[in-house]
Amino acid sequence: MRIAFMGTPDFSVPCLRALVEAGHAVVGVFCQPDKPVGRKQELKMPPVKEEALRHNLPVFQPKSLRNGEGVRLLQEISPDLVIVVAYGKILPPDVLAFPKYGCVNIHASLLPKYRGASPIHWAVINGDSETGVTSMQMDEGMDTGDILLTERCPIGINDTTEDLFDRLSAIGAKLLLKTIEQIEAGTAVRIPQDHTKATTVSLLTKELGTIDWTQSALTIHNKIRGLYSWPGAHTLLNGKLLKLHHSLLSDKSGNGTPGAVIPANGKLLVCCGDNRCIELTELQPEGKKRMTAAAFLNGAHLSAGTVLGENEVKS
């Protein structure tokens, strides 16, 4: 079976690699165009492209698949099946209809929950104890196609989105091979989604990462790990940005002003809105490298009354 692969970020790479290593005929790889990135605005190729080049696979980076462009490219490689994993583009109907076996998508949630752009982040932010991966037969809607296979995956209380990314992409690769096996064998079963239970999540914004210290310690902890490592959670310290990379729930109660810091024994505790504390374990002041809480406390010389999240500069 001739397979075309569409994907862009790190998450997609294990799926592509699995296809190649399983001996499938990957006849073409689609990903987003190279984009300028970083301070120098240097062009960087997407991870999927790097992986494709490593295997000497033909790469296509069309700006759009619409207006017949997608079909034109598919005609060059005539795939029987298209695999889509976090490609980042909507596939137009003529592309969806082109391959004999249609287009199959790997989505990092248990559909119909968390349709859309950032399912892993939201599962963690919402404090879910479980998520998973779904393979589905794509239709014209946004993650609305019939479900083929699912695999569940527990979320630990300190798991970050990045942790889940790694685990789910590995699960996705496994699920993908299994799905293709069933399609080839003709044993694939399509289960329509229960659309009444569908939820859709949007793209993340940086503003989302601003911590509101009047929220509960658990809510804040979920936000910090859910937004790690991108776009990240942050607050203000003496008017300057302070990124929060990792945190732990503390069993200590903290009935001070929400955002008030309690430095103790090399640990950095912060009072939250529910009179509980969160322990910040790794952070990064504006313009500095990331550091452990102990290192931060060594040089920061925090006074007892310091409150995070306030925009005023204290002397």
Place this chain on the structure above:
RNA sequence: CGCGGAGUAGAGCAAUCCGGUAGCUCGUCGGGCUCAUAACCCGGAGGUUGUAGGUUCAAAUCCUAUCUCCGCAA
């Protein structure tokens, strides 16, 4: 030439404006105290201040160049 912060002991910072013995917190090593400890006390080691030039009696500090790291923006 997008805007900005920063390179000082193993870590995080101070001293830089106004040149004059490089200091603090922690770690580390040794000793002491204690039923005991991540606690406390005493002591030690560890620096050609990112690099290269320049000014000066004297440069971490002033001037010039250069490398690296990071925040914002994209």
